Amino acid sequence: MYNGKARAYTNIALIKYWGKKDKELILPMNNSLSLTLDAFYTETSVSFSPYHTKDSFVLDGQLQDEKATAKVSRFLDIARKKAGVNDFAQVESQNFVPTAAGLASSASGLAALAGACNDALQLGLSEKELSQLARRGSGSACRSVFGGFVEWEKGHSDDTSYAQVVPSDDWEEELAMIFILINDQQKDVSSRDGMERTVATSDFYDGWLETVSRDIQTAKQAIAAKDFQALGEVTEANGLKMHATTLAATPPFTYWSPDSLKAMNKVRQIRQTGLACYFTMDAGPNVKVLCQKKDVSAILAALQEDFTKEQLTCAYAGEGLKSLEM
Numbered sequence: 035m036y037n038g039k040a041r042a043y044t045n046i047a048l049i050k051y052w053g054k055k056d057k058e059l060i061l062p063m064n065n066s067l068s069l070t071l072d073a074f075y076t077e078t079s080v081s082f083s084p085y086h087t088k089d090s091f092v093l094d095g096q097l098q099d100e101k102a103t104a105k106v107s108r109f110l111d112i113a114r115k116k117a118g119v120n121d122f123a124q125v126e127s128q129n130f131v132p133t134a135a136g137l138a139s140s141a142s143g144l145a146a147l148a149g150a151c152n153d154a155l156q157l158g159l160s161e162k163e164l165s166q167l168a169r170r171g172s173g174s175a176c177r178s179v180f181g182g183f184v185e186w187e188k189g190h191s192d193d194t195s196y197a198q199v200v201p202s203d204d205w206e207e208e209l210a211m212i213f214i215l216i217n218d219q220q221k222d223v224s225s226r227d228g229m230e231r232t233v234a235t236s237d238f239y240d241g242w243l244e245t246v247s248r249d250i251q252t253a254k255q256a257i258a259a260k261d262f263q264a265l266g267e268v269t270e271a272n273g274l275k276m277h278a279t280t281l282a283a284t285p286p287f288t289y290w291s292p293d294s295l296k297a298m299n300k301v302r303q304i305r306q307t308g309l310a311c312y313f314t315m316d317a318g319p320n321v322k323v324l325c326q327k328k329d330v331s332a333i334l335a336a337l338q339e340d341f342t343k344e345q346l347t348c349a350y351a352g353e354g355l356k357s358l359e360m
């Protein structure tokens with residue numbers, strides 16, 4: 035038996051990853067840039083043994099089904115190949131998310147699994163190699179290897195596609211992200227399926243690709259200048275452009291629910307009162323509000339005019355992947 039355990043934090047993209055160039059290697063069509071957060075993380079342990087007769091995956095105490103286990107097994111195969119072993123493994127993941135947030139991101143889970151495999155198999159991977167390995171589990175997971183602001187360089191091959199820290203002079207310590215949980219029963223299209231349909235059919239996809247590289251540069255200039263308004267404006271605009279591509283897909287779809295729109299309008303109203311805050315959304319109805327730590331209590335108070343305390347969770351800048359003792 036040889037095992038490992040690691041913790042990784044979720045990250046929220048300010049400039050979105052939306053579309054794959056290569057599904058097998060998970061190479062993206064464009065660069066993306068995210069902020070790693072402290073409020074949501076996953077701890078994953080992995081135990082390899084010649085006595086295991088198959089891979090198993092327990093998430094939050096629940097043994098997972100064939101489909102979920104197969105996704106983990108495909109990832110374990112990559113790690114086993116790197117280590118030159120054939121043993122099966124038991125994987126246990128625990129998501130630490132404020133129950134209200136209702137967020138369980140694959141990014142933190144797969145990044146933690148990459149770290150746990152690195153330790154269990156004594157692969158001795160560098161951070162860059164860990165990011166490349168995590169990427170094979172889920173694209174956005176490659177960014178959770180690092181804390182703070184992180185850019186995923188799209189590259190053009192397995193070796194050249196990985197994330198790295200964006201120099202920020204620790205400015206992220208002054209920022210915050212408030213999650214507005216939009217309870218919504220509608221079945222989400224997964225990010226993987228959503229981006230696949232969009233790339234294949236959306237009339238707006240070429241427009242997305244034209245603007246996203248410019249948005250990355252704008253975001254990096256804003257971080258270098260610690261210009262919150264510039265970072266907020268490009269974050270909100272980029273998220274809206276990503277979601278616009280889904281409306282022009284065949285068949286069209288959207289992640290927005292009526293309460294998502296209510297939340298977006300509320301953020302605009304709060305901004306008009308002079309409190310700098312900007313929204314962004316991913317593959318679901320929840321709305322994230324990028325703001326500055328100094329304004330969090332005032333913005334929370336304003337949001338509570340329309341949303342309950344239970345729907346609101348505040349997160350701050352988080353750290354990168356950490357190895358843990360079993």
Ligand SMILES: O=C(O)C[C@@](O)(CF)CCOP(=O)(O)OP(=O)(O)O
Nearest residue numbers: 047050051172173174225226316317
């Ligand atoms: O996080 C972002 O940049 C933007 C999104 O969250 C917008 F929804 C996509 C994340 O996609 P992910 O779950 O990483 O897909 P995978 O590679 O198919 O596993």
